[in-house]
Amino acid sequence: MRINLRNMLDNQVGTIASIKVSGELGRRIRDMGLVPGIEIKIQGRAPLYDPVAVRVRGATLTLRNNEADYIEVEVE
Amino acid sequence: MAPTVALAGNPNAGKTTLFNELTGSRQHVGNYPGVTVEKKEGTYVRDGFRLHIVDLPGTYSLTAYSLEEVVARDFLVNQKPEVVINIVDASNLDRNLYLAVQFLEMGIPICIALNMIDVAKKRGIKVNAEKLSSLLGVPVIPTVARTGKGKKELMDNAFQIIHEHQQLNPLKISYGADIDPVLVEMEKEIAQNHFLTDIYRARWIALKYMENDEQILTLGRKTDADLSGRLEDQVNKVSRHLQNTLETYPEAVIADQRYGYINSIMKQGVVHHKYDRNRLYSSDRIDKVLTNRFLGPLIMLAVIAGLYHFTFTYSKLPVGWLESFFGWLASTLSTVMPEGLLQSLIVSGIIDGVGGVLGFVPLIMFMFFGIAILEDSGYLARVAFMLDRIFRLFGLHGSSVMAFIVSGGIAGGCAVPGVMATRTLKSPRERLATLLTVPFMNCGAKLPVFALLIATFFAKYEAVIMFLITLGAWGGALLVAKLLRITVIKGAATPFVMELPPYRMPTFKGLAIHTWERTWQYIKKAGTVILGLSIVLWAMMTFPGLPDSTVAEFAKLRQDEMSRVPAGIVAQLEASHEDTALSDPARNLKERLQRIDAAEAEAGLRYSIAGRMGSALEAVSKWAGFDWRTNIALVGGFAAKEVVVSTLGTAYSLGAVDPEETDSLSATLARDPAWSPLMAVGLIVFTMFYSPCFVSVICISRESGSWKWGVFAMAFNTVLAFALAVFIFQIGSILGLLVK
Ligand SMILES: Nc1nc2c(ncn2[C@@H]2O[C@H](COP(=O)(O)OP(=O)(O)O)[C@@H](O)[C@H]2O)c(=O)[nH]1
Helix, strand or coil: CEEHHCCCCCCCCEEEEEEECHHHHHHHHHHHCCCCCCCEEEECCCCCCCCEEEECCCCEEEHHHHHHCEEECCCC | CCEEEEEEEEEEEEEEHHHHHHHHEEEEEECCCCCCCCEEEEEEEECCEEEEEECCCCCCCCCCCHHHHHHHHHHHHHHHCCCCEEEEHHHHHHHHHHHHHHHHHHHCCEEEEHHHHHHHHHHHHHECHHHHHHHCCCCCECCCCCEEEHHHHHHHHHHHHHCCCCCCCCCCCCCCCHHHHHHHHHHHHHCCCCCCCCCCHHHHHHHHHHHHCHHHEEEEEHCCCCHHHHHHHHHHHHHHHHHHHHHHCCCHHHHHHHHHHHHHHHHHHEEEEECCCCCHHHHHHHHHHHCCCHHHHHHHHHHHHHHHHHHHHHHHHHHHHHHHHHHHHHHHHHHHHCCCCCHHHHHHHHHHHHHHHHHHHHHHHHHHHHHHHHHHCHHHHHHHHHHHHHHCCCCCCCCCHHHHHEEEEEECCHHHHHHHHHCCCHHHEEEHHHHHHHHHHCCCHHHHHHHHHHHHHHHHHHHHHHHHHHHHHHHHHHHHHHHHHHHCCCCCCCCCEEECCCCCCCCCCHHHHHHHHHHHHHHHHHHHHHHHHHHHHHHHHHCCCHHHHHHHHHHHHHHHHHCCCCCHHHHHHHHCCCCCCHHHHHHHHHHHHHHHHHHHHHHHHHCHHHHHHHHHHHHHHHHHHCCHHHHHHHHCCCCCCCCCHHHHHCCCCCCCCCCCCCCCHHHHHHHHHCCHHHHHHHHHHHHHHHCHHHHHHHHHHHHHCCCCHHHHHHHHHHHHHHHHHHHHHHHHHEEEEEEE
């Protein structure tokens, strides 16, 4: 099943299916190591549920929800 | 000249630590030309050989995404360092190699420092450095920057590259069937036309066109618009094709392929993970508490309060020493130097002005030390993470909070370190909006003004009013930030995507270096400009002096007083010191003489340029109910907000008033028909929002990289503050609120 990164639950695991954004944001996301095919895990959310912390390649990255919207994830 | 070695790497890979380890105390900090990005340079010496070491800004990539990346890339291209030491975090190898691959694509001779192997080992990650080295074709040396382990071998390799003038063939990665053939065609065309090839390699230029690189595109269009257009057409064709067939972009495909290349290397036995990669480490367990939905904000409040307490409590003692020192210097010079203009210039102009600036130094050091702890330990990134949602509403960034707190978000800070604290913010627009609005916070110097007005007009409601003032400052700052972000600093939010680095114990050496270099920059730059401005302000409040006839009148008044009492009393007074006990008539005479002195000071102030400005401003300021005395005080407040109270004292003929003891001034204001509680409210609001003091203005100019923003802060804030004060005074007057 494919869902939006924003809609993933805490501790849920998935594989990035696509990142549909170009320009500055897209570049930034890719520079940090988020590319299709990579496994991610939701590590937690800030007290106001935004931004979200994602575990990827053994590191923790944070994204705002409206940035996570561009990332689609394949989950079980 | 000594060969140049550049240090490059991702943020948090240990670059600064290695730089300090290599250069020791032989380093200095400046800026890259024209931008506010810090440039650290130093010298490494071994066996009589010297190397010039340059610390490039930490970046994840070499796209021209951020200022840091542009600076790093320009340096590599223009200065052509003999070798680049690329520091990679062994516990995060694949992400860190993304930058290394881009160096290889550029054909830059690199030497990889495989740092943090101790951390990697603890995490059950084993890296085969020799294998990685042979696959990448560059030296890879395991290091622990914190202990200096591997440093010697690393530098051996760097020396070897330098001495053998090793050149590297640029790495060619396949970017897939859609991109590769076009890239080859573009490369040919670029090479044939010698398009920018004096600076870059042809294939790299083609690649940057494919990646839609802003900087290279602009340069290309300027150099040869025709050819640039043809290249862009080719890229657009590929781009359209990719979007139609795969819903992706050339730049995304290129990034994917780079990661693919890294993956293929990693798979050949370079790393071995003992555990699942995404398992939680102790750092993540700490995060479960520190960023917990309920505990997180509470702990954060405690940490911020702690930082605040630490900075402003413990710096009191050294600040006090400096104050006493300058006080002693001023009084000593006053006694040894003959009275007159020169004495006044040195004591009131230079010592008071420069002393005021240097007085901040301990405060700034403590604040930077506290912030360095939060930054180096990794906690600051968590603060940004937790608060981002709120600050984003106002066009700011989660990291803005530190600057606001330090500036007086809890009443009593200082905008100068606050402005400098914005350095931890990496998003340019958010940073600018932050540094323009932090001066609205209630710094310690505004407090005596509030205290005076509250004690005079609202003594019963002190706590409530102070709370409202704090709330008002935050509200005002955030709303103005929002206003700026939709007008003069318009632009989409900078992507927040960032790393939460693992918690680490800061090292004392790292903290000390961090603190000292920032403090020293403050002393050096602020010190010179402020000396000049202190003299200007002094001159404005001194010149022109009273005409001789007026001075003679005051002298005559004094003579009259003295002739009215027996000569013995005058002699007693003249022979007395500050703390000799005086007889009643002598004390009486002393007081009357002081009153004449004060009246002369008032007349002198009114007659000076500042006084004339104050009087001239009455035409406008009367709309807010301010008279010339208030105006001068506010003009003086531009030097430092504490001066408002002491200048009001002079203007009311009380002599200079000690801001801590304002009882008589308070009584005078309460009696003066020109003052009312309503005007006091207007004045409080005006003091909160008007122009930052000049030390802050200088810091704003420096940190924003342009005098324009310093001037903007002065003008905009003053207009805003005045509009608010007029609004309050006029509406209040019409409704008959808060009158005497
Ligand atoms: N355990 C360990 N910590 C390191 C090592 N190198 C740096 N550090 C720590 O990692 C943190 C970030 O290092 P820093 O030099 O500031 O990183 P930069 O952002 O690349 O300049 C600091 O707390 C350092 O003390 C290392 O090899 N091992």
